[in-house]
Amino acid sequence: MEKELDDTDCPVTATIALFGGRWKLPILYILSKNTRRFGEIQVRVPSISKKVLTNQLRELEADGLISRKQYKELPPRVEYALTDFGKTLCPLLIDIAAWQRKSIDNLTKVK
Amino acid sequence: MEKELDDTDCPVTATIALFGGRWKLPILYILSKNTRRFGEIQVRVPSISKKVLTNQLRELEADGLISRKQYKELPPRVEYALTDFGKTLCPLLIDIAAWQRKSIDNLTKVK
DNA sequence: AAAAGCGGTAACCTAAAAGTGACTAATGGA
DNA sequence: TCCATTAGTCACTTTTAGGTTACCGCTTTT
Numbered sequence: 001m002e003k004e005l006d007d008t009d010c011p012v013t014a015t016i017a018l019f020g021g022r023w024k025l026p027i028l029y030i031l032s033k034n035t036r037r038f039g040e041i042q043v044r045v046p047s048i049s050k051k052v053l054t055n056q057l058r059e060l061e062a063d064g065l066i067s068r069k070q071y072k073e074l075p076p077r078v079e080y081a082l083t084d085f086g087k088t089l090c091p092l093l094i095d096i097a098a099w100q101r102k103s104i105d106n107l108t109k110v111k
Numbered sequence: 112m113e114k115e116l117d118d119t120d121c122p123v124t125a126t127i128a129l130f131g132g133r134w135k136l137p138i139l140y141i142l143s144k145n146t147r148r149f150g151e152i153q154v155r156v157p158s159i160s161k162k163v164l165t166n167q168l169r170e171l172e173a174d175g176l177i178s179r180k181q182y183k184e185l186p187p188r189v190e191y192a193l194t195d196f197g198k199t200l201c202p203l204l205i206d207i208a209a210w211q212r213k214s215i216d217n218l219t220k221v222k
Numbered sequence: 223a224a225a226a227g228c229g230g231t232a233a234c235c236t237a238a239a240a241g242t243g244a245c246t247a248a249t250g251g252a
Numbered sequence: 253t254c255c256a257t258t259a260g261t262c263a264c265t266t267t268t269a270g271g272t273t274a275c276c277g278c279t280t281t282t
Contacts, residue, residue, distance in 0.1 A: 015211040016136045025127045038259055049241060054260065074248040075258035085214070092210055099203055100126045103196070133269095149229055160271060165230065185278040186228035 018063050019089070023048055023056050025096070028082070031066060032090050035081040065089065129174050134159055134167045136204070139193070142177060143201050146192040176200065 019025045023045060030036060030044050042053055057080060060066045065086035071077040082089075130136045134156060141147060141155050153164055168191060171177045176197035182188040193201075 013137050015207050016131075016133065020127075020131055020133060020136075022127065022131060025131075026124050042259095050260070051242090052240060055239090070259090073258090075256090076247080076260075078259060088210070088214065092206055095203055095206055096126050099199065103126075103199065150227095153229095161230070162272090163270060166269090181229090184228095186226090186280090187230075187277085189229060 018065065021056055021059070023052065024060060025093070027053075027056060027060065028065065028086065028089060029093050029097070031080060031082050031086070032093055035079050038078050038080070041080065060086075129176065130200070132167055132170070134163065135171060136207070138164075138167060138171065139176065139197065139200060140204050140208070142191060142193050142197070143204055146190050149189050149191070152191065171197075 019028060026045050027041060030041055036044075038053070038057075041057075042048065042050065045053070048056075057066065057068070061068050064083055067081050067083050069079045069081070071079075130139060137156055138152060141152055147155075149164070149168075152168075153159065153161065156164070159167075168177065168179070172179050175194055178192050178194050180190045180192070182190075
């Protein structure tokens, strides 16, 4: 049997690396609706800690999906938004949300 | 500011919990094309160990996305397949793969 | 007679991720 | 005068995930 897929050519592995973190998709989903400040994101993903949120945002930024704009004020103000590249994910986010709504019976049955 | 989302009502969080593991989406993708035996899956996800593969398969099974059929033979034969519920994910898998193909320039640029 | 084949499990260990609490900056308000 | 505010960072500990090796059962092949 010859090998068909590996880490590099599997068409979903590279993608999952981008938003596979437990919080990345929720964060992207939140930002797909509005530009948000750090604290606003944190409130909307309640069980995430500052440290982890910072970390996830940094990775999303490094991957070019979100932008970070820091205002020179005190107290500090930082706004996060989807980049143009990040916005290309929106249809996917919508599809995922739609799938979840259709599947909610199965999802709750399983829990 | 009132809270709008939490872990339970965010429409993408529950979904990411289903296939958010590093290997789950690739496994589902493989099974979307064929029913596969344990060893066949392992060959197609080369850097995964038996232990982790077993673990991921058990979780996917517990979540109702895949089925496990064990034949009473020796050496053992076990076949994994998408359940009907799991099959409802196929369009999503296709969309994700399509997005990745369109975004490959950005993805490689970032790396 | 010995080894390979398959689909695991068990025990053990390391590495990565995540949680926690304290700390910072400059300003506005009580 | 002193506290609250925001978006983090730092140091430290705990939890989790993952890797590694060895082992199993029974039949067929060498």
